[in-house]
Amino acid sequence: MATKKEVRETYYESIIKQGYSRRDFMKFATYIAAYMGLENSMVGQVAKSLETTYRVPVIWEHFQECTCCSESFIRSDHPIVADIILDKISLDYTLTLMAASGHQAEAAKKATMEKYKGEYILCVEGSVPMGDDGNYCCIGGRSAKDILLESAEGAKAIIAWGSCASNGCVQAAKPNPTNATPIHKIIKNKPIIRVPGCPPIGEVMAGVIIHMVTFGRLPELDRLGRPKAFYAKRVHDSCYRRPYYDAGLFAETFDDKNAKDGYCLYKLGCKGPMTYNSCGTIKWNNGVSYPIQSGHGCIGCSEENFWDNGPFYERLAKVPGLHAEGLADDIGKIGAGVLAGGLVVHAIGANISKRKELKSRINRGKSNEKNIAS
Amino acid sequence: MKKIRNFKRVYVWELPVRIFHWLNVLALFVLVITGFLIANPPAILSSAEATNLHSFGIVRFLHFTAAYLFFFVMILRVYWAFAGNRFASWKAFWPFTKKNWNNFWHVMKIDIMLMNEKEEDVTKISIGHNSVATLSYIFMFVLALVQIITGFALYGDMASWWLPKMFTWVIPLFGGDFLVRSIHHAAMWLFIFFAMVHVYLVFYHDWLEGRGEVSSMFGGYKFVCDERLKHAHNEEEIEIKEEKGIVATK
Structure with missing residues (x-):
């Protein structure tokens, strides 16, 4: 954080310093490797990297957003994620969680950007309003667009957290009054990882960062720039209610017996069949549940334009090109x-x-x- | 006074064309029905456990099987556009000729606007497809490509075969499944519209021209006015010649 002394230490050293045992550390390495979709044999490599790599400086910018991504991240399953990766060690600048404020915080950010030019990872949460010269979102008297361009300049890579930074999300829904724009449409010359979701799953976020730390490069991305390990499958294809779908057993309303019996929510507008995410496998809140398991259809929050893609509770095909309710x-x-x-x-x-x-x-x-x- | 017209039986639609046509009908029929079911499945009441039921899986299986059939007969038809007779050839579909556009306006006047010629000229009636029909088939061919591309794209992520996997680039192109699914669904309606007009016009031509338009897609023959043949030989003569030929080779 802004106030801490600049001593370069490895992730392992930080973790031990925090009071975790070596055993805790190995458990963490195993756990995060599993989430990243790595083979068992690679746990050693993950552990070794965390032992030998110096922490990667991270600047985390907040623009037009609701902070649900940060909330999701700090609720990541394993305490080490919150303690080490996010909270005390890695983040050099994050509006929401840092202790410093005002000019002091801005100065610390500047110092990191200069000292680690070309090395730091820029995490962006929120979209950037491009309308009205960027005046819709100003922090410390500067527009989001200005801040983004400045901090992206020296970044090694950019992670676009959540649907806002990846797709524009709700504030980019029609008619998009502030012209909310996702990051990849503004920054063209840096590698960008898009981690959509409203919010993305905490473990996915941790997995992406650890991957970059462990291997020193970006995780394998699909054509939309999303990490393949987490966005290669539809929620529908990994859904535990899938057998009901294949059997043709559907809940007709939210209060019928079929819904109580846990039948498929397809006819209630579940967007699982169109949504690429790992909710069905990683789940939420320490693997407790995910929307469909809790009886509510997927709203497709990690898909582009999910807000404009028809009602959440009906299954409709809109006519492409027609704005209104052209079904x-x-x-x-x-x-x-x-x-x-x-x-x-x-x-x-x-x-x-x-x-x-x-x-x-x-x-x-x-x-x-x-x-x-x- | 009108002159007496003799009609000759002409082999127009070869067997591969007819096979393509009817397999296409079957595939489209199954695809549309199962497509509607997949888009909006009916409520079935069953006390069976999901383990013992696979009804929706079967509907989807039929849809995918019919999709493959649709795809492969289309490849057969494209091949036959190079191997088949003049009515099946790609040349018959090529729209950029003067003859084609003359025929186009003729069909528009006589068959679409229902105007009458002063004296009916049977020789102007197309033997194979008329130009309006070929244009509609070109459009349907493009539409079929749209359905194949969007359909395999939606299917590709579940598939393990390379063929549907070839189309996975489509989903990112449209930003996600939503738009791809909508296009796939909307384009299906165009197939339904096409089928309605197509069947109507076949009946129309059969009823007004009496040249065996309907039955031609079963037997392959249409009746053509003998003025249009280079020399109107007697069919019996051919048969006799053939017999003689057979005798001669023996």
Whole structure:
């Protein structure tokens, strides 16, 4: 933190200093390796890295957001995550959690940015309002855009925490009055990891940071810049209620017997089938539960435009390109009806317009019929 | 006075074209029905445990199987556009010719706007597809590609085979499953609209022209006015010649 003495120590040293035993440390290494989707044999590598790597300086910026990402992070399952990675050791600057304030805090941030230029990790929580010259979000008299550009300048990599920084989230929902913009649309020249979710899972956040510390590089990312280890599968494909889906057993309302029996929430608008996240496997609050397990459908919070992608409690297909409630099935049914009517009119019109031709053909046919030599 | 017209049986739709057509019908029928079920599954009342039921899994299985069928018969048809006769050839679908546009306006006037020619000219009637039809098939071909790309993209993340996995780039392109699913669903309606118009026009042509439009997709033959043939030979003559030929080779 801003006030602490600048002594470079390894993660292991910090952890031991905090009063954890070596055994606790090894448990932590095993636990985080498992979350990162690493093989058992790599636990040693994780432990070794944490023992030998000096802490990576982290600057954590808060812009247009609700701090749910930070909340999620400090509630990460393992205490070492909160104690060591986030709270006391790594963060050089974070508005919400640091003890320092005012000019002192800003000065500490500046010092870190200069001293560790090209080394520090920039974590961004929240979107950046680009409308009205960035005036919608100002911190210490400077716009979010200014602050972001400045701190991104010397960053080794940027982690876009949560849906705000990754996708714009709720404040970017139509009509997006502040022109809230995700980070990757502003910063183009730095590696950016997008960790969407509102909030992302604490273990996922810890996993991403530990991965960068352990291996010294970014985790494997998908085409949208999300870590593959956590965003390669749909919630639906790892959902424990999936057997009900395959069986065709669905809750019809939230208070029917099917819902009580834990049937699939597909028809109640669960967005699990469209949402890439690891809620179904890692779960929340120390693995206690996740929305679907608690009886509520997934709202797809880690997907782009989830706020504008139709109602949470209905399963609808919107017509692409139409803003309002243009629902494919409504338009389709009306279209089919109109078309059927048009075809009937055309058929009648054809018989009237071409009556001469028809009559002559029918007559010829009839006369040929009489002419059959049997 | 009108002159007497003789009609000849002409082999228009070869067997691969007919197989493509009917397998396509089957696939689309299954795809649309199961597609609606997947989009909005019916409420089934069952006291069975999920372990003992797989009804929705079967619906999805049928959808995916029909999708593969749809995909592979389309490949067959593309192949046949290079191997087949003049009515199946890609040249018949090529829209950028003067002849094609002349025919287009003719069909628009006579069949769509229902105007009458002063004297009916049977020779102007298309033997294979008319130009309006070929345009609609080109559009349907593009639409089929859209369905294949979006469908395999939605399916790809669950698949272990490389073929559907080839389409996983589509999801990030549209930012997520939501839009891809919506496109897949909306495009299905265009197939339904197409099928309605297509079936109607087949009946229309059969009823007004009496050249075997409907049955042509079963037997492959249409009746063509003999003025359009290079020389209107007698079918019996051919049969006799063939017999002679067989005799000669023996």
